[in-house]
Amino acid sequence: MTTTQNPTKGPVPDGARTRRRGLLLAIAAVVLVAAIVALVLVLNRDNGTSNASASAPTSTARDTSVIPNPPTPSPTGPTSDVDALPTPAAExxxxxxxxxxxxxxxxxxxxxxxxxxxxxxxxxxxxxxxxxxxxxxxxxxxxxxxxxxxxxxxxxxxxxxxxxxxxxxxxxxxxxxxxxxxxxxxxxxxxxxxxxxxxxxxxxxxxxxxxxxxxxxxx
The missing domain is CATH 2.60.40.1240 (Immunoglobulin-like)
Incomplete structure (x- = not known):
């Protein structure tokens, strides 16, 4: 069995080196997955904001055209309050x-x-x-x-x-x-x-x- 020389601690067995490499790969995989998840969340958030903006109703100018006055109701005699202004009939x-x-x-x-x-x-x-x-x-x-x-x-x-x-x-x-x-x-x-x-x-x-x-x- 071959060994790797460590200047401080002496030779490192091949099994330990393999386990350490696997641990590093696992950590790298977790970091990569976390980065992918974060990217997906950011993209979804931006897309939702864009969709909300696209679906929001656009502001339109208020119609300021003159609305004709409603027709004056037909008079029916004196009002109950003699001090109230009388309604003029049509000419x-x-x-x-x-x-x-x-x-x-x-x-x-x-x-x-x-x-x-x-x-x-x-x-x-x-x-x-x-x-x-x-x-x-x-x-x-x-x-x-x-x-x-x-x-x-x-x-x-x-x-x-x-x-x-x-x-x-x-x-x-x-x-x-x-x-x-x-x-x-x-x-x-x-x-x-x-x-x-x-x-x-x-x-x-x-x-x-x-x-x-x-x-x-x-x-």
Whole structure:
């Protein structure tokens, strides 16, 4: 049997050398496997991150286009709170009737340009529009006109027209309209003769009731 000389400890038997070589190979194999496992874990982690990034939803610009306003619901009569702002109904032509929705119908039986006469302080004579408002009670109970409000606007900017205390003005003279009955009121407003391409008459027959709007040119 051959031996290997060790300068410190003397000759090393072949069996010991073989066992040591096997141990070194085993350690090298363990280190190699550990390195392979670590590499696989790193690759899997990177791949998972990449997949997560690829599957994440992309950010898109928010749609800022204008959404049309929802349609205004049909009016159904006065609100329970008389202090609440009434809902305006859709505009109708000056010569068309406008329904509140609860059986009350209003119409303008006459609208014309006149030369207004000034009566009382604060009134100024001049071009004016006189309108006759007709209100029909189609409900089953009396309705009040005590809080009736009639307004007028003119021009593209809907400038409020000033009421004029003209002698021909006759506001509603009754407080109540019985079922099936009607009433008329005459109102005069100062409106320049050259600004009548669009005139709007606003009728609120009762506090809290929807506002009826009549619009069109007055010649």
């Amino acid at each position: 109708v032509p000056l010569d068309s009737p406008a329904a509140v929705g609860n059986g009350v119908v209003a119409s303008l039986t006459s609208i014309e340009g006149i030369q207004g006469t000034a009566n009382g302080p604060g009134n100024v004579a001049g071009p004016a529009i006189r309108v006759t408002v007709h209100v029909e009670n189609g409900t089953s109970a009396p309705i009040t006109l005590a809080g009736a409000a009639i307004n007028m606007y003119f021009g593209a900017d809907a400038t409020p027209a000033s009421p004029l205390d003209d002698p021909s003005a006759r506001p509603f003279g009754i407080d109540m309209i019985a079922p099936g009955q009607s009433a008329d009121g005459v109102y005069v407003f100062s409106v320049p003769a050259d600004q009548r391409d669009k005139v709007t008459v606003e009728v609120g027959y009762e506090a809290g009731a929807p506002l009826l709007l009549f619009s069109g040119p007055v010649r």
